[in-house]
Amino acid sequence: MLNWYSIFFNNKDSLRDLNLNIEQRPNFPVPERDIRIIDIDGRNGSLTRDLGTYKDIPVPISFNLVDRNDIHQTVRNVKRWLIGNIDNRELIQSDDPDYFYKVKQVKVDKEIERMLWVAGKFTATFLCAPFQYSRKGQNTISLRKPGEIYNEGTFQSEPLITIYGMGNITIVINGSLINLKNIDEYMIIDSVSKDAYKDSINMNNSMIGAFPILQEGVNSITWSGNVDSVEIVPNWCYL
The missing domain is CATH 2.60.120.860 (Jelly Rolls)
Incomplete structure (x- = not known):
């Protein structure tokens, strides 16, 4: 677990505010360019049409949570943070604080897996616009x-x-x-x-x-x- 790494989303820091540990830093997503492939009968190969745009990118992040006092309330807070009302859609990584993704949707595992009495784990996938944006x-x-x-x-x-x-x-x-x-x-x-x-x-x-x-x-x-x-x-x- 990377205790020194966190994300900031929806006005909360995953580690400082919710005590969530991230299993590993997410990979660097690469957006797919929008290119239409057109097959024509009787023609060798296909035609392509480059639309000049890019598709949204998924950013999956796996979390572990531990709460020896009230894990039930922690889970409720996590669900509200990710799938409740979203006031700030910027996704910021603690090791790249001057840049952010614009989140369009968050999908969470159908259930948060419970481990022992005081721990759980889950993956949240942040569907983002194709680009990173600079704070500057x-x-x-x-x-x-x-x-x-x-x-x-x-x-x-x-x-x-x-x-x-x-x-x-x-x-x-x-x-x-x-x-x-x-x-x-x-x-x-x-x-x-x-x-x-x-x-x-x-x-x-x-x-x-x-x-x-x-x-x-x-x-x-x-x-x-x-x-x-x-x-x-x-x-x-x-x-």
Whole structure:
């Protein structure tokens, strides 16, 4: 058991808060690229279509638990932590604290195996988005004039962009134009959810153009119109 290793998920540390020992560090998951295989009668071999995306990754982790006082309550706490209401879906490993996975679903063994009177063991599988995300990539980059930002990740990222200004504005990212109509103070463009909005008001109809992505390396950002500033949460990600 690796008593010095833990994970942080749903606002709790597995070792410090729940007294769970992890049997071994999980392997490094590798996402599978989405490639369609198309078989055609009378043709040697198949055709392939690369969709340019990746599939979700499972991260299985096996835990041991020991509680000499009240193992029943410990089991209840563990189940609530993993399959109850999830307030924070970041999965962080104690030996890699500056990066995290985004968890979509947690599956736990159908039962927690009981060993002796005070111990148990089980495996939880965290189904995650295909990438790791850096903590640094959650910081806001502020631009008060056109410029460049550098994507430190190993794949294109889907940023959250806030444009402060008034009226009709055009944002140009790596040569791709995004036209924004009738901005009143600000508009938020969320490339992950594919939504444009202000407060709780959907403004997709006020945006013309594709939701922006930030390529690996240098990204050029310019604009025209009455713009005060542009703020970007880049969401740097890694395969």
